[in-house]
Amino acid sequence: MKIMCQRAQLAAGLQNVGGVVPTRTPKEILRNVKLHVADRKATLIATDQEVGIRYDLPEVEADADGDVLLPLQRLSAILREVTEDVVTIEATEDALRVRCGHSDFRLSISDPAEFPDVPGFGDEQYFSTPAAALKQAIQRTLFAADVESTRYALGGVLLDFNDQGLTLAATDSRRLAVCPVAAEAHGAAAAAVQPVVPSKAMSMIERSLGGEEPVKIAVHAHDVVVQSGLSTIYARLVQGRFPKYQDVVPRDSQTQIELVVGPLHSAVRQAMIVTNDESRGVDFRFQDGTLTLESQAADVGTSKVEMPIAYDGESIMVTFDPKFVADFLRVLEPSAAVTLQLNDPNSAAVFRADGSYTYVVMPLAPDR
Numbered sequence: 001m002k003i004m005c006q007r008a009q010l011a012a013g014l015q016n017v018g019g020v021v022p023t024r025t026p027k028e029i030l031r032n033v034k035l036h037v038a039d040r041k042a043t044l045i046a047t048d049q050e051v052g053i054r055y056d057l058p059e060v061e062a063d064a065d066g067d068v069l070l071p072l073q074r075l076s077a078i079l080r081e082v083t084e085d086v087v088t089i090e091a092t093e094d095a096l097r098v099r100c101g102h103s104d105f106r107l108s109i110s111d112p113a114e115f116p117d118v119p120g121f122g123d124e125q126y127f128s129t130p131a132a133a134l135k136q137a138i139q140r141t142l143f144a145a146d147v148e149s150t151r152y153a154l155g156g157v158l159l160d161f162n163d164q165g166l167t168l169a170a171t172d173s174r175r176l177a178v179c180p181v182a183a184e185a186h187g188a189a190a191a192a193v194q195p196v197v198p199s200k201a202m203s204m205i206e207r208s209l210g211g212e213e214p215v216k217i218a219v220h221a222h223d224v225v226v227q228s229g230l231s232t233i234y235a236r237l238v239q240g241r242f243p244k245y246q247d248v249v250p251r252d253s254q255t256q257i258e259l260v261v262g263p264l265h266s267a268v269r270q271a272m273i274v275t276n277d278e279s280r281g282v283d284f285r286f287q288d289g290t291l292t293l294e295s296q297a298a299d300v301g302t303s304k305v306e307m308p309i310a311y312d313g314e315s316i317m318v319t320f321d322p323k324f325v326a327d328f329l330r331v332l333e334p335s336a337a338v339t340l341q342l343n344d345p346n347s348a349a350v351f352r353a354d355g356s357y358t359y360v361v362m363p364l365a366p367d368r
Contacts, residue, residue: 001037001062001063001064001065001066001068001090001091002062002063002064002088002089002090002091003035003037003042003060003061003062003063003068003088003089003090004060004061004062004086004087004088004089005042005057005059005060005061005086005087005089006059006085006086006087007079007082007084007085007086007087007100008085009057009058009059010057010079010087011076011079011080013044013055013057014033014044014070014072014075014076014079015076016044016053016055016207016208016230016231017033017044017045017046017053017055018033018046018072018076019053019200019203019204019207020046020047020048020051020052020053020200020204021033021046021048021072022048025048027049028110029069029110029114029115030047030048030049030115030116031071031072031073032069032070032071032072032110032115033045033046033069033070033072033075034046034067034068034069034070034112034115035057035067035068035069035070035089036067037060037062037064037065037066037067038065039065040062041056041060042056042057042060042062043055043056043057044057044070045115045117045118046072046118047116047118047234049116050198050200050201050235050236051198051200051201051204051233051234051235051236052116052118052119052233052234052235053118053204053208053231053232053233053234054118054120054231054232054233054234055230055231055232056230056231057230058230066091067112067113067115068089068091068096068109068112069096069109069110069111069112069115070089070096071096071107071108074107075098075107078098078100078103078105079100081103082100082101082103083100083101084100084101084103086100087099087100088100091109092109094109095107095108095109096108096109118232118234119225119234120225120232121216121218121225121226121227121232123187123216123218123225124186124187125186125187125188125189125218126185126186126187126189126216126217126218126219127161127166127183127184127185127186127189127216127217127218127219128183128184128186128214128215128216128217129165129166129181129182129183129184129214129215129217130181130182130214130215131209131210131211131212131213131214131215131228131229132209133181133182134166134181134205134209134215135206135209135210136179137168137179137180137181138157138168138202138205138206138209139206139331140168140177140179140331140357141157141168141169141170141177141178141179142157142170142199142202142203142206143170143177143327143331144170144171144172144175144176144177144327144359145157145170145171145172145199145202146171146172146173147199152238152239152240153196153238153239153240153241153242153243154171154172154173154242155198155199155238156170156196156197156198156199156201156202156237156238157169157170157196157197157199157202158170158194158195158196158242158245159193159194159195159196159197159217159219159224160194160245161183161185161189161190161191161192161193161194161219162191162192163191163192164180165180165181165182165183165184166180166181166182166183167179167180167181168180168181169242169245171243171245171248173243174321174324174361174362175324175359175360175361175362176245176248176249176358176359176360177328177358177359177360178245178249178357178358178359178360179356179357179358180356183217189218189219190219193219194242195219195224195237196237196238196240196242197224197235197237197238198235198236198237198238200235201224201233201235204233205226205228205233208226208228208229208230208231208233209228209229210228210229211229213228213229215227215228216228222236222237223235223236223237224237248348248360249350249358249360250341250343250347250348250350250360252343253341253342253343253350254342254343254344255286255313255314255316255341255342255343256339256340256341256342257286257309257310257311257339257340257341257342258309258310258311258337258338258339259291259309259337259338259339259340260334260335260336260337260338261329261332261333261334261335261336261337261338261353262334262335263307264291264307264325264329264338265326265329265330265334267291267293267305267307268282268293268322268325268326268329269322269326270293270303270305271293271294271295271303271305271322272295272322272323272326273303274295274296274297274300274301274302274303275295275297275300275322276297276298276299276300278297278298279295279296279297279298279300280321280322280323280364281295281319281320281321281364281365281366282294282295282319282320282321282322283295283317283318283319283366284317284318284319284320285315285316285317286309286311286313286315286316286317287311287314287315287316288312288315289308289309289310289311289312290306290307290308290309291306291307291308291309291311292304292305292306293305293306293307295322316342316345317345317366318342318345318349318363319345319363319364319365319366320349320361320363320364321361321364324361325351325361328351328359328361332353336353336354337353338351338352338353339351339352339353345363345366346363347363348360348361348362348363349361349362349363
């Protein structure tokens with residue numbers, strides 16, 4: 001089989017699917033990407049057997065239908081170094097030949113029949129949601145998932161499909177991020193399903209989102225398939241029960257403080273400088289129109305950062321892990337306004353933005 005394609009498009013396609021390819025695996029064949037050619041269409045396929053991706057490669061010419069395995073790392077390195085626009089790939093029984101301009105490479109080849117299949121999108125029952133809104137919602141929740149937790153349900157993002165649309169939620173038990181998105185059911189798709197999609201798959205989905213076409217999401221008993229533009233992503237669902245996130249968000253608050261993302265993010269980053277693993281807490285003191293952030297760590301030093309705020313209520317102090325606050329702020333525009341809702345120094349604090357984005361953080365016990 002002989003294939004001709006644009007170097008830039010092949011390189012972009014390999015970059016899109018490369019995030020799934022495992023760097024360490026007992027199955028060496030998974031370190032390849034399969035190029036499938038059928039009916040004058042070419043598709044790149046990669047998987048780690050938990051998450052898989054299919055990426056349609058445009059403008060490919062082939063002299064026959066078939067499959068060939070491409071060694072991801074070496075082929076990507078070749079495409080980075082060569083300069084001609086067109087790449088020719090020829091697969092024989094014993095070698096893979098890659099030519100570009102005056103460069104000619106012969107690589108060892110593996111049997112594509114041994115490569116696991118990745119299902120495409122053929123569902124008539126699915127949900128659709130705007131790509132830009134879903135991308136933003138993933139960015140606003142994924143960071144709160146706990147990829148190292150032994151509680152498997154926390155190692156992903158909950159997709160809560162309901163009559164109001166779709167709500168994404170992620171937690172590591174110390175914080176919770178919740179963000180709603182408009183969604184529409186098609187066919188006989190159930191309006192009340194709550195799959196938990198692993199973090200790696202959600203990251204791949206977020207990277208694939210772009211353009212104006214709606215995203216299609218098909219939920220099955222043990223997996224989910226998401227189609228977005230040229231990409232189709234398959235993922236096995238995380239097993240286990242996700243916490244009832246609605247019960248975690250405090251319903252009332254005694255104190256509400258309006259803040260601006262940019263100045264607050266800057267102050268938090270400064271306060272983080274003087275923290276360590278043993279003393280990672282930063283005291284946030286709100287009083288007399290000023291927010292004061294103070295931190296101290298043995299063998300490091302102390303810091304005190306002040307910024308003016310629109311608050312003239314009673315003095316209140318709460319200690320946060322600054323990383324948790326910074327993670328929330330970095331996914332928002334610097335000019336955006338956020339509302340911090342507090343009850344007391346020991347109760348869950350709630351940050352709200354854009355009317356519907358909710359972030360709950362548990363305070364720390366003061367270090368001093």
